[in-house]
Amino acid sequence: MTWPPIDLTDPDRFVAQEHHAMLAWLREHDPVHWHETGPGVGFWAVTGYEEVSAAYLDHATFSSESGPMLGGSFRSERDPAAGLMLVATDLPRQRMIRQQLHWAFSQGMLRKIAERVSELVDVAVDRAVTDGGCDFSTDIAPELPAGALMAMMGIAHQDADELIGMTRRMIGFRDPSLSDMAEDERLHLAMTQADIFEFFAEIVRERRKNPGEDLVSFLLGAEMNGRPWTEDEILYNCLNVVVGGNETSSYTACSGVEALIAHPRQYAKLRTSPGQLDSAVNEILRWSSTNLYVRRGALQDVEIGGRTIRSGDVVTLWNVSANRDASQFDAPEVFDLARTPNRHLSYGAGLHRCIGAMLAHTELSILFGKIAGIEMTAALAGPVKRLRSNFINGITSFPIHFESQR
Secondary structure (H helix, E strand, O other): OOOOOOOOOOOOHHHHHOHHHHHHHHHOOOOEEEEEEEEOOEEEEEHHHHHHHHHHHHOOEOOOOOOOOOOOOOOOOOOOOOOOHHHOOOOOOHHHHHHHHHHHHOOOHHHHHHHHHHHHHHHHHHHHOOOOEHHHHOOOHHHHHHHHHHOOHOOHHHHHHHHHHHHHHHHHOOOOOOOOOOOHHHOOOOOOHHHHHHHHHHHHHHHOOOOOOHHHHHHOOOOOOEEEEEEHHHHHHHHHHHHHHHHHHHHHHHHHHHHHOOOOOHHHHHOOOOOHHHHHHHHHHHHHHHHHHEEEEEOOEEEOOEEEEOOOEEEEEEHHHOOOOOOOOOOOOOOOOOOOOOOOOOOOOOEEEEEEEEHHHHHHHHHHHHHHHHEEEEOOOOOOEOOOOOOOOEEEEEEEEEEEEO
16 A cells, blocks of 8 residues: 555546645655556556656657557557657657658747747737736637747637647546546547547648648658658647647646746746746746656566566656656755756657747747736636646636736
8 A cells, every 4th residue: 555545547636736745655665656557457657757767768668659648549559640640659750750840840930939929928918917817728828829820830810729729628638628528538539639630631731722831831842751741640740749839838837827826936036037037937847747747668678767667568757756856856846946957857858858849938938028027916816727637737727817016
């Protein structure tokens, strides 16, 4: 028996914010833990910073082709995106896909995105201040991915909102406020993914006729090993970019504002020390750990943390736990915007380090720079509602109001 009882598959434990206690116990007592889900069935939960880092960097042993999350494929343990989508592909093909997708995160594109995000954030924050408050999770945070999608995909704000709504439902497929819980979870997930693919398929059809300066147009003209990208490859990697490069930033934004409200001295430092914005964003990323874990599959027997993982075993790398490991971070339970060094694993590490890391950092810097620059401070105006998920740490309702600091 362990205390607290360990169950990393129960999303309600994460809604209740009990995961930090579970993971702290595992880091101290069993950093490479066999998590049983049935008789002889389960997965490894790797929770220590050193062990998680080592697994991220061992690409020969730990495969990404079973998909990034537990239970993410309908009626299949092998992810249907294996070998097609960046996050579900191993070397050497992974490197070829990544090289092509870098176009979407070039300096020129980042500048375009920054301009659009700045415009949207300025309007949303100013409107919320004028109104005296808002639901930050729906009125401000989604403007980060919306601006990125508008610039990167060449779509209108309304279309970006529609796409964000679909990705929210996909990520929140176990959340009753976002999904019909009467349906089979995996079936609902598959249906939502199909809706997203149809959204992008329509863009593909349009860009074949009228190409532009956007990601889909670029991929339609790109080649890998001398052959054009297939439509499946384009659709899967558009999905990858939308979720991995854009969507998680809005949830991180919510967690960051929540942390500032809970730590008023740190909030004051953000307002009075604009030169600390970069370190502040990194601490918000560490503290939030929006992508709680990633899944890997063992390709061979390996010993890690004194435990033997067998070929074929499922392995989960818990970023949220590694980011609270006292062996790596001084006083990890303290929210410190001036923290340095801050080698958090919120973006992962190695070849699969989030391709949208610079984009997310740009978006968050714009938002928190804006929040630090206004003469009002945010305060909680009602209960916070959390995403029912053990994969993404998110907030779905976050009412705030603004108070004068004069």
